Amino acid sequence: MTMDQDRRHFIRSAAMSAATAIASGSGPFSLPIVHATESSPISWKKAPCRFCGTGCHVQVGVENGRVVAIAGDQDAEVNKGLLCVKGYHVGSVLYGKDRLTRPLLRRGDRYEAISWDQALDVIASRIEAAPERFALYGSGQWTIPEGYAAQKFMKGGLSNNHIDPNARLCMASAVTGFLATYGVDEPAGCFDDLDHCDVLILWGNNPAEMHPVLFSRVVDRRSRGASVEMIDISTRRTRSTEQCQHYLEMKPNGDVAIANGIAHLLLKNGTYDRAFVESHCNFKAPNPDKPNLHGKSIRFDEYRQLLEPYTPEYVEKLSGVPAEQIRMLGDRFGNRDLKITSLWCMGMNQHTMGTAINTMVHGLHLLSGHFGRPGDAPTSLTGQPSACGTVREVGTLAHALPGGRLVAKPEHRQQTEAFWNLPEGRVNPKPGYHTVKMWEQFCTPADQGGDIDTIWVQVTNPGQTLPNLHKLFNAKQGLKEKFLIVSDVYPTATTQLADLILPSAMWVEKNGVFGNSERRTQQWFKMVEPPGEARDDLWQTLAVAHRLFDRGFAGMRDKEGRFLFEVVDDSGTPVPAWQWEHYYDVNVDKHLFEEYRPFTRLKHKDLAPYDEYVRTRGMRWPVVEQSDGTWAETRFRFVEGYDPYVEEGSEIQFYHSTTQDHRAQLWFHPYEPPAEVPDVAYPLMMTTGRVLEHWHSGSMTRRIPQLSQAMPSAYVEMNPDDARERGIHSGDQVVIRSRRGELKLVAWVNGRGRPPRGTVFVPFFDETLLINELTLDALDPFSKQPDYKKSAVEVTKIVTVHDKKE
């Protein structure tokens, strides 16, 4: 089949096939509607969706240089031809009227339109003045080549490790959970587990709204007659709850107690998988003297002893979930005949015990042996399209190097310097600032120790998504020595404080490669031109690097004095890709992807050549070349018969074990209460999150009319009893206050979600109603990920009738 489904010729033939009145399914390869005219000019090409980490493939219909239609890609294994409402409308994301189209330099309260050339000079001068006080803040929306270039620019070019992504705010605890358990990041299973599981457990997760296509993969199985039991463990009722047979309403941090309760029951009832544990697991507990991801080794009987207090009744006290339901969970995990998949995302990651609860849910699957069969999987989901591919694999984190390497490890630095052909010692051994620290240093005056002066933000919106915004972002205002550079596609809460705004190309306006939540690497080609002077983020990085190179900045040269990002054409001649007019003379994405590929072998996350991804709708690593020259993906890692790196006869092999014995680590962590709990002054617990219609900070989806009209504004979702106590009704203007800020919102009682007594929910998508001015910036001690889900607040009705909104 051809990727470029260019349908210019309408064949006027009528296949008189006999079938039923219901037109039978049109086979797996049909494409959508086009004009039924003689010469339809619409061409269809594949691309992964721009939004979440599910990684649905869409078919993009382009007519006269504009995207005019979107269809679910029936060739895509992830979504099988379906999309969610955001995906169906992703084409409109390019056409918001207020796209940024020119580089803008701040002059007081206003901006001056400048040329790209001037903009590059401004950035180069800021970096030259103090390279060690410069930081780069990116995201899980960077394409793999973009993230790789940023990584090489910072760590290879500037010897500066102050590069961190917004993914720190969304899945850092998932990473530390995987590392602490398996010694290597990312899920062992894949989305195929959803097609096989008998029991699906949602751990603080609302996939009906956040990962709708994956959720439907399960609930649609059920409507076709399969029996799937769904269990929702959550702090509020959601659309996902409505599809579940069991709803276990827990108190914040109750998940830790529940996981311990299940483990307790497995041991007490003798229903744990003894053979699995004996051959594949070690036991660990946190080491208070040396808190790290290795913890301290404990014996099985110590593990049992530590779990002793977590009886169902005690767990009920801690979590609020009835003991009977804890026993039900214990029975499910204790039944080896069932196939159990656990799903989680922000609920377990944005958690001061994020690393702990991640390891514990992995641990439950290991302890009960619900691991390694299709359908038996602990599956961590991601919220961004390339949080896995770019952040976790390319390693665009303050402590990491590409391919699972660490800046602190001498051999990893040497390997990286060798791949990049850099002189020894170029890569700085000291980890840079993680996200929260980076912004804290940026918002602290230089004379008070704030040693980050310039931050360049690419493809994300920290002015909206950082926690405790007044402290970590808004405080920048008025600090003369600080300079904020923002590459973006629309004006955002971040560009509000920017000193230099760079207009970026987005999605199908550029080439790209994403990596989704199931280890699937996906490629697409540029299809339309970006508006005005908007340009690729990757080009921006290259152009700044070359500007520094031109100015004689030593770091932008490799050992032989060549430019760090030299790109050659087929004949081996260097191409001046840093010049925009020559940028698309070659496929820079392909060049960087091929340069990056050798990095991926160390942790057995092998990627196939770029062209293989052009041909397919993505492949799940490790992708290993077969004897016949084809490339085969891996569905289930660590499992013999699926994973080519598992030795014959070992069935399950954790070949990156932190204890070097091919075993996974099974952790115990004691329950701890949340960092902030409601009290007299702030009696309600506020949780934040997304809604179906809006993605991330809403800067894209709010510009799509169909989505914006469905979800026009942020709101505070309240329990009817809490509302009644405060005299609040749906539609009332209320003010919500925490220790860090306050916000006026509209109350929604019995709305989309149903929080229990004492809980309120506010979505974070609305840039005019920034709930993160209220959220707590308490971190997980290992992952440094903030806990957005638990802030104590109070809600009061605004008495004034005519409340003018600003």
Added chain:
Amino acid sequence: MQLSSHHDDPVQKGAKPPPSAPGDFTQRQTVLIAIGLIGVATTGYFLGLTSPMMAGDERPSDAAEAVQTEEHPPASSTVIPATAYAEMPFVQTRSRRLRATRLNMLRQTPYDVNVKIDVNEAEKLASLADRETRRAFDGAPPTVPHPIDQLDSTACMACHGEGLRSGTFRASKMPHPYYSSCTQCHVEQNAKFAPASATFENSFTGVAAPTSGGRASQGATPTLPYTDWMRKAIQNRDPATDWVPPVFPHTTWMRNDCLSCHGRTAAPGMESTHPWQANCLRCHGKSPQLNPTELPDVPKFLSSPAILDSDE
């Protein structure tokens, strides 16, 4: 508004100062007073509206809450406009069509496949235009023009499972297989739980729906009325009619059930003229263009017989 009598509230009347100054001044003052009066009256109106209906801590029932949520909360006040009791049943389902519906029209008329249906091109185009208002592009999942149950799909299926038609009121039948999470793709428009906090313009222009399917040959234009002619053509297999049915102008992906749009609950002008013919695909081809398969675009044939050169 039913509650406009608040404007005549004697307390507010008492607030009106007596006009005294002469000339232009009086005129300006009168305007000012009028503005002031309106202001006071409006405030009084809203306060009045809040107090008797909303005062006290008694929370209204869930049903009332839902009604209030979904019926026009004003942009910047705590006041929800009152709904007349008579209107209560319609608050959640009011739509343009329903407003134009009289109760006596809602009587179910038995569906008769033999009723003659005349194709009306103008009606069809109007229906297509109406259809476009609920889609970003042809192929986009239609948005929902009425309030929805936020949590549950059961309500969707009540009307759209089989589709219904009553008077001018019409709920289309789901054209694709059952998927249990309706709101995954179909979202409510003009959600009313909160006023929009910001609006952004967008210049996306979606591809329009096709207006008709292509035919391999037009042949003779039917002389009989359309329906009669169809019946004759199909029943008599009359080759003299020399007429070819149109192919599908759209994909059948997610539009597997032809009768959803062309059957009993079809929009005006979209109905099949021959609904008794249950086997659509017998005559109407699926366009290989719109439903491409992995099969090659150009059909392949066995090689032709090798013919010896006459010289040999």
